[in-house]
Amino acid sequence: xxxxxxxxxxxxxxxxxxxxxxxxxxxxxxxxxxxxxxxxxxxxxxxxxxxxxxxxxxxxxxxxxxxxxxxxxxxxxxxxxxxxxxxxxxxxxxxxxxxxxxxxxxxxxxxxxxxxxxxxxxxxxxxxxxxxxxxxxxxxxxxxxxxxxxxxxxxxxxxxxxxxxxxxxxxxxxxxxxxxxxxxxxxxxxxxxxxxxxxxxxxxxxxxxxxxxxxxxxxxxxxxxxxxxxxxxxxxxxxxxxxxxxxxxxxxxxxxxxxxxxxxxxxxxxxxxxxxxxxxxxxxxxxxxxxxxxxxxxxxxxxxxxxxxxxxxxx
Numbered sequence: 001x002x003x004x005x006x007x008x009x010x011x012x013x014x015x016x017x018x019x020x021x022x023x024x025x026x027x028x029x030x031x032x033x034x035x036x037x038x039x040x041x042x043x044x045x046x047x048x049x050x051x052x053x054x055x056x057x058x059x060x061x062x063x064x065x066x067x068x069x070x071x072x073x074x075x076x077x078x079x080x081x082x083x084x085x086x087x088x089x090x091x092x093x094x095x096x097x098x099x100x101x102x103x104x105x106x107x108x109x110x111x112x113x114x115x116x117x118x119x120x121x122x123x124x125x126x127x128x129x130x131x132x133x134x135x136x137x138x139x140x141x142x143x144x145x146x147x148x149x150x151x152x153x154x155x156x157x158x159x160x161x162x163x164x165x166x167x168x169x170x171x172x173x174x175x176x177x178x179x180x181x182x183x184x185x186x187x188x189x190x191x192x193x194x195x196x197x198x199x200x201x202x203x204x205x206x207x208x209x210x211x212x213x214x215x216x217x218x219x220x221x222x223x224x225x226x227x228x229x230x231x232x233x234x235x236x237x238x239x240x241x242x243x244x245x246x247x248x249x250x251x252x253x254x255x256x257x258x259x260x261x262x263x264x265x266x267x268x269x270x271x272x273x274x275x276x277x278x279x280x281x282x283x284x285x286x287x288x289x290x291x292x293x294x295x296x297x298x299x300x301x302x303x304x305x306x307x308x309x310x311x312x313x314x315x
Contacts, residue, residue, distance in 0.1 A: 001022070001023075001029075001089070001090060001091075001092070002022075002023035002024070002087055002088070002089055003020040003021060003022055003023055003028075003061070003087070003088050003089075003090055004020070004021055004022075004023050004085065004086070004087055004088075005018055005019070005020060005082060005083070005084055005085065005086050005087075005088060006019045006020065006021045006060065006084065007019040007084060008082075008083070008084050011064065011145040011146060011147075012142060012143050012144070012145050013142065013143075014066060014067040014068075015064055015065065015066050015067070015113060015145045016064070016065050016067070016078070016079060017052070017062055017063070017064050017065075017145075017146070018062070018063050018064075018065060018078070018082075019060050019061075019062050020060060020061045020062070020063070020088065020090065021059065021060050023087060027058040027059065028058050028059070028060070028061055029058075029092050029093060030055070030058060030093075031051055031055050031061075031093035031095070032055050032093075032095050032098055032099070032124070033055050033098070033099055033117070033120040033121040033123065033124035033125075034050070034095050034096075034097035034098045034099060034117045034120065034121060034186075034214070035050070035051050035055075035093040035094060035095040035097075035098075035117075035120075036048045036049060036050045036051065036093065036094060036095075036096070036097075036117070036269075037049060037051065037061065037063070037090045037091050037092070037093050037094075038090060038091035038094075038263055038269075038271075039063070039078075039088060039089075039090050040088070040089040040090065041073075041074060041077045041078065041081075041088075042077065042081060042082075043073055043077045043081070045072075045073050045074050045077065046262075046263045046264075047074035047075075047078075047263075047264070048263065048264055048268070048269050049063035049064070049065060049116070050063065050064075050097075050116040050117035050120070050188075050214070051063060051093060051116070051117070051120055052064050052115075052116040052117070052119045052120055052146065053119075053120060053123070054120065054123035054124070054127070055120060055123065055124050056123075056127065061090075061093075063116065064113060064115070064116040064145055064146070065078045065079065066112070066113040067079040096214065096269070096270065096287070097117055097186075097188070097212065097213075097214040099121060099124060099125070099184075099186070100184050100212065102181075102182060102184075103125075103130060103182070103183075103184040104130065104131075104182035104183070105130065105131050105132065105178075105180070105182060105183040105184070106121070106125055106130060106131075106132035106133075106183070106184050106185070106186060107132065107133055107135070107175065107176070107183070107184075107185045107186070108121055108122060108125075108132060108133065108134040108135065108185075108186050108187075109135050109137070109185070109186070109187040109188075109189070109193075109197045110134070110135070110136045110137065110187070110188055110189055111137045111138075111187075111188070111189025111190055111193035111194070112137075112138060112143065112145075112189055112190060112193075113145065113189070114187070114188035114189030114190070114193070114194075114214075115136055115145050115146055115150075115188075116145075116188075117188050117214055118134065118136075118186065118188055119146055119149065119150070121186060122134050122150075122153075122154055122157065123153070126153070126154070126157075132157060133157055133159065133175070134150070134154060134157050134158050134159065135159045135161060135170055135175065136150070136158065136159070136160050136161065137161045137162075137163075137170070137189070137193065138160075138161075138162055138163070139162070139163040139164065140162065140163070140164055141160075141162050141164075141165070144160065144162075172197075172200045173200075173204065176200060176201050176204045176206065177204065179204060179205045179206055181207075181210070183210065184210050184211075184212065185197070185198075185201055185206060185210060185211050185212065186212045186213070187211075187212070187213045187214075188213065188214045191215065194213045194215070197213075198211055198213060215268050215286045227245040227246070227305060228245060228305070228306075229242065229243060229244050229245050230243050230305060230306040230308070230309055230310065230311065231243065231309060231310045231311070232249060232252065232253065232310070232311055232312075232313060233310055233311070233312045233313070234258070234312075234313060234314075234315055235277055235312065235313065235314040235315075236314075239256070240310075241253060241256050241258075243305070243306075248265075248301065248302055248303060249301035249302075249304070249305065249311075250262055250265070250272060250301045250302045253301065253315075258315060259315075260272055260274075260301060260315070262302055264302070265302045265303070266302070266303060267284055267285025267286055267287055267300045267302060267303040267304065268285070268286055268287060269287065270285075270287040270288075270300070272300055272301055272302045273287070273288070273298050273299070273300055274298060274299060274300070274301055274313050274314070274315065275297065275298050275313060275314040276296060276297050276298055276299055276311060276312070276313055277312040277313060277314055278310075278311075278312040279306055279308040279310050279311035279312055280296055280306065280307040280308040280311075281296055281298075281299035281304050281305070281306055281307070281311060282304060282305040282306055282307045283299060283300075283304050284300075284303045284304045284305065285299075285300040285302075285303055285304055287300060288300075299311070299313075301313075
């Protein structure tokens with residue numbers, strides 16, 4: 001659907017908030033906290049951005065975009081090629097990071113730009129009158145995004161942990177000391193930060209079903225020099241598609257005329273998940289669970305490969 005960039009707010013030196021409204025002036029589709037939208041950029045890329053505003057709002061969507069120095073072209077395009085009044089094409093909201101329905105208490109952790117879905121969760125939890133606390137980690141005070149929203153709406157819930165201010169250090173053992181099946185943890189931010197939070201919780205006794213995380217960037221992949229070529233066989237076709245060591249399965253399929261839906265191309269969003277009929281995938285995504293990986297009945301061709309010489313898949 002088409003939207004217009006109604007307002008742009010410079011939140012920090014490298015994070016901007018974009019307020020999007022429907023181009024036709026109607027209400028936007030509803031969403032739930034933790035949802036994201038696909039943004040189709042003028043440079044041809046498609047990127048996912050979490051919605052940061054309150055989920056009951058239908059007059060706008062708010063996304064936060066970090067201008068990443070290592071950008072592959074998405075965030076750089078958003079920051080340098082778009083202005084207020086410009087049009088964007090976006091998808092309907094999708095939620096891969098929703099609040100668990102049995103959450104009766106919540107602990108929210110955000111690192112850097114990871115505050116975007118966590119902020120939306122805070123709005124929804126407050127509206128539902130579910131007790132929660134929010135811990136926001138940054139290196140410096142001036143790197144706090146949505147600071148005004150957080151202090152205005154969540155003064156009784158927010159805890160800022162700023163690396164260059166030792167007095168704000170978080171006592172993880174104390175924060176996570178209360179372990180109960182109704183208490184759920186949600187974390188978003190850099191991979192190392194999320195691993196630290198999740199591992200801290202597990203050491204104290206939190207169970208996997210209580211721990212929820214969302215990745216903005218895929219985990220470091222295997223060195224491409226270790227890639228092995230393999231073959232894809234497509235159900236309903238007698239063609240066998242070779243996947244060379246230097247290319248992804250998606251690239252090979254598209255090169256041979258097959259239509260494969262793609263979006264993040266990092267194994268984060270799940271857009272390209274494809275059914276595996278036989279063969280053993282080499283999973284490199286962060287979208288599927290460990291149990292789903294172990295079943296080996298689907299894989300993400302944008303980044304995953306094959307342990308077996310051949311993968312038989314259904315498109």
